[in-house]
Amino acid sequence: MSAADAPASGVDLAGLYVHVPFCSAICPYCDFAVTTGNARLRAGYVDSLLAELDAWSADARERFGAFDTLYFGGGTPSALEPALLSRVIDACRERFDLPSDAWLSLEANPEDVDAASAASWRALGVRTVSLGAQSFDDASLRRLGRRHDGRRARESVAIALEAGFETVSVDLILGLPGQTLESWCRDLATAIALEPHHVSCYQLTIHESTPFARQRAAGRLEELAEEAQADLYARTHEDLAAAGFAAYEVSNFARGAEHRSAHNSKYWRHAPYLGLGMSSHSFDGRRRWWNERAIGPYRDRVAAGELPIAGAETLNDAQLALECVMLRLRTAEGLPLRCFHERFGVDLLGRNRAAIELLVAGGRAVLDESSLRLLPPGLAIVDAIVRGLQVDPGYGDGGAGPKGR
């Protein structure tokens, strides 16, 4: 399947993701595939990435066509020496259809950001740097197990702006245990005052088998109550909107459409993406697969010349439709109802009229001719809204198969 046929995605080109699992320390809330590593391991990992690229080579062109984004995520991509990053970027350009104007993004930890590193990333063609500040408050940062302090976080934003990245993004975490509305607003205000182009605000999620989960089980960590979380979330939208940051997804805010993450938007638009590196997921419009999650099996399989795929699923139309609703409702564009009807044969509005009217009446959603869009109070409960929507074609239609194609 070519990218042009990707469901509900129109003409989106594919995105390329590279996972960099290294971190200087493992944060107690993190459930990503990460490892602390050392210089030798990092170089070895890049060798593995190149081997995986080789294993794909021609096949990737056929299945994904051209990529217009390359995103380094982690872990901490900024922990990778610029020379190693360069090897990966060069290899991608050599083997895949990755034009020179493709948008390069890099996640970075504040402690890795200085004038020299910023300049070398710029030189590599990185256009977006996404800074994992998480907070500007020293106590919160300690609580989160971060290595940097508030001052370092602020400096990193200034350095990145100075270095001339086209988009500088700041990641913040809200809903920390014990966080008050005031302390969160201070973090937000600090971020706004630094004038980045983009802010991501993630509600703290306590994943199973993380240190935070164990602390919670032992009664040493208490999550913020739902009401307090909701207040923080609502305030986040208010303050950022007032400062010119428009929400374009549940947790993402940009000062102008040009600063939105083109790469991440592909996930929500169901565009195809190819993930490289351990634990990465890929999607070609119909099939999704994921790589080995642990570094050992990943390294061994690519060394043997194999693709390191650990599992895969082929989505039927019902599953694609469900994902489409689940992902699109997270975005400011919302769910294109007519396109959805044409693609999946499901009249979502007809099937859910009462529920949708309730959302609109409650100020949680806006319905116009072409789409259903959630407002911040709706985004705050988007999971519940999606649970409540009937996405199958309805009784008597003979299941969830497509009607109009």
Place this chain on the structure above:
Amino acid sequence: MKNYRNFCIIAHIDHGKSTLADRLIQACGAVGDREFRDQILDSMDLERERGITIKSNTVSLEYTSKGGEPYVLNLIDTPGHVDFSHEVRRSLMSCEGALLVVDASQGVEAQTVANLYLATEYDLEIVPVINKIDLPSADIDRVSEEIDADLGLDPFEAVKCSAKNNIGIDDVLEAIVTRLPAPSGSAEGPLTALIFDAQYDSYRGVVLLVRVRDGSIRPGQMIRLMHTGADYEVEEVGTLRLAKVRTAELGAGSVGYVIAGIKTIQDINVGDTITDAARPANAPIPGYREAKPVVFSSMYPMSSDDYDDLAKALDKLRLNDAALSFQKVSSAALGFGFRSGFLGLLHLDIVQERLEREFGMSLLLTAPTVQFRVTQADGTVLDIDNPSYYPDPSTIEKVEEPFIRASIMIPDKYLGPVMELCREQRAQETSFDYLAVGRVEVKSELPLAEVLFDFYDRLKTITRGYGSFDYELLDYRPTDIVKVDILVNKERVDALSQLLHRDKARQRALHYCERLAKTIPKHQFKIPIQGAIGGTVIARTTINAFRKDVTAKCYGGDVTRKRKLLEKQKKGKAKMKMVGSVEIPQEAFVAVLKADPEE
């Protein structure tokens, strides 16, 4: 006839009735050791597990006395619970004597006394048996004193045994033939035979268990059931060993079975009298009473797809349980189900458990209720056992509810709290007697409806398990009943409506509301949960709307996991019951309908 002995064994629960029956059966060689299993007469798993007999069973034993005389001993096993007292009565009427078993360490208990009263009501000769005499805790002197003081029987005549360890069983057998009377009756007839039980056999139809008083029954004979008036031709008669043994006839004084082409158990009434259609007796055997359900509840399958299976399962259960009655009902919240009548809470419990175990059903039962007698202003009288049919209060002249006489035996140190419990349960007359040093019997006239709810559990809690409880129905008495509705988001949930005494209405309604508030998940809107009498709200809780339910991150690696979770959640939602626009999970109904209110 003089060598027949028809007897039963009566005892408080757990005093060893079934074990004694087992030993008597073995001693008479009715069963080889290899086929033997404990509680051989209790054929249902449920009976074995709970140590109670639900269906009565009967066995004929051949015994040669120490004097060399051959006897036929008909052991008529009786159900051991107050809910089944109509079956107990039928069984007692078929006997001339009874073994009254008393546990050597527990002594006389509530049901020992109740059963003795029942047995003497039918003029049975009683032989007291002190069982479990080899237990270290056995106190034969104290128990003898209790037999004298509480039962008014001669303790020196008590036979001492240990059924478990086969001690004194010969003495029990000798006492049966020497001290219990032979049946009396006229061999020439006309035929009268009491139907004391009936079973259903899928090949032969209904098998009647009968005690012949006068005359005899043989194949080919036309018989008439005197209360129903129906005539049948006898196909087969026989005696009840552990299996049925065909015989040429059943003569006066004997106990056995009759097969007469009767299709269903609903065609007959246990307690009816069989007579000869060609030469009928003048009158049936007295004491006939129809078994009437006193407790009502609606049963719904957890999954509405299982309605047909529930219907089939109930039909099968009814084949062997004439006391079970049911009719189709439908609830907006729970779909189709059956309104069913039971002899008591234990009967309800047993039916539910059999449906769940033997038929794999998963059920929701609405709060059990009694039958109220409603007299309307125009003079019409309605028996209401279903809140849905409760008439408009403005048309009601008066309402009456059934009262019981509870007999509660407790160690005297709990007297105060138990009297208080009775008062709380709207007792009208409460008195007490000292039965022996330290033991008190409290008699109390209580509304049956109160006993249904939590009386027994609270009694057990208050008396730390030492209290025993028994009851009989008394009469209907005026009461102040209201229909309490539960409203979820202003919509009435029909399955949760209840008929309650006005004094209890607020507390119970609040309990329901609180339970629902805990178990109904948050919605996008605020959900008021109210208890109401007519238009008046008497209890209220609120489920707040949720304001935050969102996964913070949803990127390439999160989509599959998140979709799978969503698919699972959607499956779960499909099982929810819709009341208006509120989704109520099964657990909410279960929490409300099954929960212990003391929690």
